[in-house]
Amino acid sequence: xxxxxxxxxxxxxxxxxxxxxxxxxxxxxxxxxxxxxxxxxxxxxxxxxxxxxxxxxxxxxxxxxxxxxxxxxxxxxxxxxxxxxxxxxxxxxxxxxxxxxxxxxxxxxxxxxxxxxxxxxxxxxxxxxxxxxxx
Amino acid sequence: xxxxxxxxxxxxxxxxxxxxxxxxxxxxxxxxxxxxxxxxxxxxxxxxxxxxxxxxxxxxxxxxxxxxxxxxxxxxxxxxxxxxxxxxxxxxxxxxxxxxxxxxxxxxxxxxxxxxxxxxxxxxxxxxxxxxxxxxxxxxxxxxxxxxxxxxxxxxxxxxxxxxxxxxxxxxxxxxxxxxxxxxxxxxxxxxxxxxxxxxxxxxxxxxxxxxxxxxxxxxxxxxxxxxxxxxxxxxxxxx
Numbered sequence: 227x228x229x230x231x232x233x234x235x236x237x238x239x240x241x242x243x244x245x246x247x248x249x250x251x252x253x254x255x256x257x258x259x260x261x262x263x264x265x266x267x268x269x270x271x272x273x274x275x276x277x278x279x280x281x282x283x284x285x286x287x288x289x290x291x292x293x294x295x296x297x298x299x300x301x302x303x304x305x306x307x308x309x310x311x312x313x314x315x316x317x318x319x320x321x322x323x324x325x326x327x328x329x330x331x332x333x334x335x336x337x338x339x340x341x342x343x344x345x346x347x348x349x350x351x352x353x354x355x356x357x358x359x360x361x
Numbered sequence: 362x363x364x365x366x367x368x369x370x371x372x373x374x375x376x377x378x379x380x381x382x383x384x385x386x387x388x389x390x391x392x393x394x395x396x397x398x399x400x401x402x403x404x405x406x407x408x409x410x411x412x413x414x415x416x417x418x419x420x421x422x423x424x425x426x427x428x429x430x431x432x433x434x435x436x437x438x439x440x441x442x443x444x445x446x447x448x449x450x451x452x453x454x455x456x457x458x459x460x461x462x463x464x465x466x467x468x469x470x471x472x473x474x475x476x477x478x479x480x481x482x483x484x485x486x487x488x489x490x491x492x493x494x495x496x497x498x499x500x501x502x503x504x505x506x507x508x509x510x511x512x513x514x515x516x517x518x519x520x521x522x523x524x525x526x527x528x529x530x531x532x533x534x535x536x537x538x539x540x541x542x543x544x545x546x547x548x549x550x551x552x553x554x555x556x557x558x559x560x561x562x563x564x565x566x567x568x569x570x571x572x573x574x575x576x577x578x579x580x581x582x583x584x585x586x587x588x589x590x591x592x593x594x595x596x597x598x599x600x601x
Contacts, residue, residue: 228435228438228439228478230437230438231368231437231438231439231477231478231480232364232365232477232478234368234437234438235364235365235367235368235477236364238364238367238368238371239362239364239366239367239368240364242367243362257364321432322432322455322456325432325439325455325474325478326452326455326471326474326475327470327474328461328463328467328468328470328471328474329455329456329461331461331462331463331467332455332456332459332460332461333459342460342462343462343464345464345466350470351470351474352364352365353362353363353364354362354363354364
């Protein structure tokens with residue numbers, strides 16, 4: 227369960243930040259979840275709820291915001307959505323991208339010019355957007 | 362904020378020593394040295410991990426003959442499969458035989474991801490097979506793996522040595538511990554490498570002679586351990 231590893235990193239980072247701010251508890255956290263990583267949201271949410279127990283994040287409201295993945299070719303400038311090419315990828319490939327999203331450069335090519343030289347302009351993976359705390 | 366960075370240190374908590382096998386230049390035998398070092402330490406009874414950080418040209422699995430067809434198993438993260446007594450992790454499990462063209466930011470992201478999700482457990486040694494040079498992977502290793510020590514590999518070539526001198530200077534400037542320099546594929550009696558390394562104030566660990574028959578052992582852990590290269594390397598790293 228790769229989602230657990232990422233959930234653990236979110237809780238650890240949030241608690242670290244709150245401690246540095248001398249906060250007594252975390253009340254809310256907003257986490258962006260990029261589409262490219264194909265996170266199972268139910269598992270991720272369950273993992274967050276389990277891992278936060280016994281920490282100053284225990285009673286925090288957790289908001290998960292899904293972010294669409296957009297890719298842009300550095301060669302021809304074409305922009306496209308990951309979901310437009312996702313159905314053409316077999317399960318093994320989307321699994322590889324799930325583990326390490328940079329594998330997109332191994333298996334995906336620009337639909338216009340076939341270049342692997344593109345950037346993921348948004349929606350790569352897990353990102354903490356904001357944390358609300360009480361002192 | 363990227364949540365993955367904070368957990369990396371925690372993932373490496375159970376590891377006593379982390380040794381990055383590095384060089385300024387490719388083709389000097391970093392991967393062979395890293396793979397053999399992992400094998401040698403495992404044979405001595407240590408718990409050993411091997412991480413191939415060469416994202417463009419991962420090759421430790423070829424040297425050790427490790428099958429990478431299956432994805433590693435998952436248990437709240439990735440569990441590196443154990444082969445030849447070594448817990449082995451590489452991007453090649455996911456990239457297979459395909460080229461992986463990555464720019465700097467992607468390299469850093471991939472390294473952070475691998476370090477954040479891999480659960481090594483308790484190890485005496487984690488050996489890192491580094492890509493050549495002083496680019497993203499080297500800087501990220503120094504930044505993200507605070508307890509890493511560097512074992513530097515060169516050949517007798519003046520060209521290779523000059524790039525190694527730059528790597529050593531950078532590591533010293535950044536106060537990164539350097540175990541020493543190994544002169545690999547030695548074919549003459551020149552003391553040039555030894556003298557140059559000593560002038561830099563770094564330990565010259567010794568040399569490994571060029572072995573024409575070494576290539577025959579690539580792909581077999583058993584054959585590798587019988588090579589003169591492995592025997593000599595075992596002596597050089599005797600008191601790690």
